[in-house]
Amino acid sequence: MLDLRLIRENPHMVKSAMEKRGLGPDISKIDEIIEADSERRKVLVEVERLKQLRNETGDKIAELKKRKEDASGLIAEMRKISDRIKELDLKVRDIDETLRLLLLEVPNIPHESVPVGADERSNVEVRRWGEAPSFSFKPKPHWEIGEALGILDFKAGAKIASSRFTLLRGAGALLERALINFMLDLHTREHGYTEVFPPILANRDSFIGTGQLPKFEEDMYVCSDDLLLAPTAEVPVTNIHRDEILKESELPIKYTAYTPCFRREAGSYGRDVRGIIRQHQFNKVELVKFAHPDNSFDELESLTRDAEEILQKLGLHYRVVVLSTGDLGFSAAKTYDLEVWLPGAGEFKEISSCSCFTDFQARRANIRFRPEDGGKPRFVHTLNGSGLAIGRTFAAILENFQLDDMRVVIPPVLRPYMGGMTVIEKY
């Protein structure tokens, strides 16, 4: 959520930010907001004046009653004032609700360092690590390898649930678990993150806090009791501190969490239909930071490097791209995607998305800190990134470390997590 005062005082800047995102048609919302805001303040002035009168007259009535004098004239007068107050209060509430709904649909303002462009074709590569492995044979896609080894069972996943669900078996299930543990260990032991294991169902307030609601409900699995399955640990973990005032000295707060994630993938029919790249349920280790506004973009750099280190330790070739304004997520001010090389597909594929949300989520979720000098509470800046998506890492390992007989060499850093196994053999 943007600061209403920013919109009021600098509407052109907000409109131009929306244009850069390719949201030209939604610009009229800004004018609606400005109009509702000025109407609200007009009514507010009147109702507050009446309330002052009510409070003062109330004291007079109490005084008269104490002296056992007649107050019926004042009481009759106040009855009318009171009705008028009720009327105006209702009006303010209506405007407030309209304003709130409008504000919740305005996206964050991109950081000045973000390249301007219509879509992902304007994303800019900022660095590249390692080299693509060379093969003496045609590398296969991960789903062929996984099925041949008996560690990926797409038929079973579809039978149990539906398409875009996969059963992992034997060394596959073990590899998944090894990746989770390896990533959590690195982030907690070497990068200073505190491990948490949150609820994976969360309420609507939490989803509004991080920006998935109200705009993107069709992407979510909504359960009975009005709880929703988290599409990313970002939702429950960021909301740990909803409605709290933190100490300045405890910033940045850094959490890492392993959770399953659930996405309906509405509107992605035909994309990544084969394999485990795009699933309704997948595992992810997430990194979340609550940072001081003064250095949040430095924290984005270090968070991104924390995620990159996983790929480096696994020996996977990747590149880092900064998303352009047209590809940037609704809540984000700046995002780096890590894209891993997939030899089977012959392309780079997103494996992590690291974002700084400035105070956009903090405003929605009301997460503040109290400055040490005793000033007013200020909103923190929130950040998060995948560190990493487990399923896509799994796929990258299969494709990058495959042998000509479809066996797969396990990266050395994972071997201790897999009972010393060095190669995945046919199950």
Added chain:
RNA sequence: GGAGGGAUGGCAGAGUGGACUAUUGCGGCGGUCUUGAAAACCGUUGAGCACUGCAAGGUGCUCCCUGGGUUCGAAUCCCAGUCCCUCCGCCA
């Protein structure tokens, strides 16, 4: 699922219709004392919004779990809901 208890400021915890401008304690901050610190003592310390002012500030309104209601007036009375705790039942 059944029965009972509860929700008040960073925390603890009083307050049953007008004196609440929400008592008090702890914690925080500032000061006195001290070589320094602790203790003691003194002072100070919630959030949001609006109006006003060049500014420091000033004025007002709202907020005692949420939403309704009663009343001239509600932290306080009534109704509904949410969450937490205790006990019983069921259960991994």
